[in-house]
Amino acid sequence: MEARHLRYAVALAEHEHFGRAASELGIAQPPLSKQIADLEREVGARLFDRTRRGVFPTAAGEAFLARARRALDEIAAATVDAGRAARGETGRLRLGFIASALLDPLPGVLSRFGRERPDVRLELHEMATSRSSSALVAGELDVAFTLGPPRGAGAEHLVSVPVGRDHVIAVVSTVHPYAGQQSVSADQLRRQPLIVSAGDDEPAVVAGLRALLGTDSSALGGATVARDVHTIIGLASSGVGVGLGPSRMRAVPRPGVRFCEVTPRTPLPDLVLSFAARDHSPVLRAFLDTVQKHCPDVGAALNDRLRPHT
Amino acid sequence: MEARHLRYAVALAEHEHFGRAASELGIAQPPLSKQIADLEREVGARLFDRTRRGVFPTAAGEAFLARARRALDEIAAATVDAGRAARGETGRLRLGFIASALLDPLPGVLSRFGRERPDVRLELHEMATSRSSSALVAGELDVAFTLGPPRGAGAEHLVSVPVGRDHVIAVVSTVHPYAGQQSVSADQLRRQPLIVSAGDDEPAVVAGLRALLGTDSSALGGATVARDVHTIIGLASSGVGVGLGPSRMRAVPRPGVRFCEVTPRTPLPDLVLSFAARDHSPVLRAFLDTVQKHCPDVGAALNDRLRPHT
DNA sequence: CGCTGGCCATACCTCAAAGATATTGCCATG
DNA sequence: CATGGCAATATCTTTGAGGTATGGCCAGCG
Structure with a gap:
């Protein structure tokens, strides 16, 4: 029939x-x-x-x-x-991300994507860079925001694009002596109780801080460690010490604190957007388009990475 | 596609x-x-x-x-x-019937049909013979039990088969003087308060009684009229008078009453099963089969009526 | 009562396209 | 670099969908 x-x-x-x-x-x-x-x-x-x-x-x-x-x-x-x-108007997008991506690019990107593709189901998974990498390779994620390019087995099948530069900044209470300064020096930091991250990006941040403060410095050993940047900012605002974290921390609206640059400027690994090179899913393409529109400087790099595969 | x-x-x-x-x-x-x-x-x-x-x-x-x-x-x-x-295993059967059909053939036929065709939706409509006829002609019913062959416009497109012979019987309370008798005569009836039907089959019953009691008899004029046979039996059992009704009345299980034949035996129009001659709906055929199995004497007549149309 | 007209079924033909066979092209193996 | 497995392409065959012509059947009408 x-x-x-x-x-x-x-x-x-x-x-x-x-x-x-x-x-x-x-x-x-x-x-x-x-x-x-x-x-x-x-x-x-x-x-x-x-x-x-x-x-x-x-x-x-x-x-x-x-x-x-x-x-x-x-x-x-x-x-x-x-x-x-x-056309990518329906479907599912499984997105992995490190916690600090929630600070800056994710809120804007997600709200924009949700408006442009209301019928796409978003699945959000906060996870460390290494887990994102293996999940992308295993096909359990479609796209991920990671700290630095993905690493581990199969990472060569992934495409990654830096989404934003990052470096170490300090956060202090508005009543702290440093609050009026444009920037604080490594020497000044060594004389203060410090609050640092113990989250996903911890190794990278610690490596940056070690470069900044010196490997032998006892300042890091005595530092308070916090699980995420919100805790760092909260502790700093209550005067426990000087918080150190990624510059994207500035995106957190919080009264009672002031952000200062740290000299010398200490770079952190870039926030990176990665996905499987083989994946031509239209929902993924739509998401990449949205990211591109939201972060104009990303556009060229993304197009460079995609051409060879089309 | x-x-x-x-x-x-x-x-x-x-x-x-x-x-x-x-x-x-x-x-x-x-x-x-x-x-x-x-x-x-x-x-x-x-x-x-x-x-x-x-x-x-x-x-x-x-x-x-x-x-x-x-x-x-x-x-x-x-x-x-x-x-x-x-195969008539699913579908709908719209059945019209006069109230007195509920006494004898309907309970058995319906329970049997319900067992044989559990997925057929039954729609039961109690209505007078004339309304059944026009509803059958108009295609608003599939089959009907009527008193006597259907009449009215379009009745020639209907097939009808007698389902059972019928005649007038009397019903009296067990304490009534006639209760011990095998039969009661017209003379005896003329000397008693009577209870007769005013339901659908009323004209036919009244015509029969008139033949029995004599046209000029005042006995009918003074009779109590009841809407249905259950009322007739109820009134008779409470001693209001002698109930007169169709012999199918016997099928009503009711303590406190006794049924008697009436002499001379006074025939009533047959209970008749009718349906549209054009209608070859399998559900109807299945229903006719069931009626045939339930009332063996109907079989031959039904087959005679159906052959010419197949 | 035969005629006519409308409608569906049948008979037969035509041609598009589904399917078969043979072959090519493309990688991922060894 | 050769090989083998797999899908795509090329070409042919054949099925069957669709067209045209016609027949049969009945209702309505002159």
């Missing part, structure tokens, strides 16, 4: 007349008669009563037509749904 | 391999490749990723396949449902 049979039966039921149904279908009457006869033979039951006053479905015909109409609706919807999925 | 395209896409998704899917479908590999390519062109989106390790649906393919599977399920169900409807 083919969809044609369903369409013909539905048209015949609608027009109650072989000739008119046929011309509506753009075919002649005899083929329609034959197709309906074939259909009735295959189903094993008479589906239409041919009376003098018109052609009407039998009880079996009514039962058949109800299913036929639903089948045709599904077929029509199949094309529509496939088109929407192909 | 044809059902073939859906079947091929589903098979390909299942086997993840053109060659194996094709042989499973009973065709060669090149035609399958072509049909899938045609399908992708028509949908306007790539539905499968051909990789080295297998053929996998894209996001668009997944969306398409979900709809395709449902469409194929509907198509399969269409044949099944049509077959069941054609």
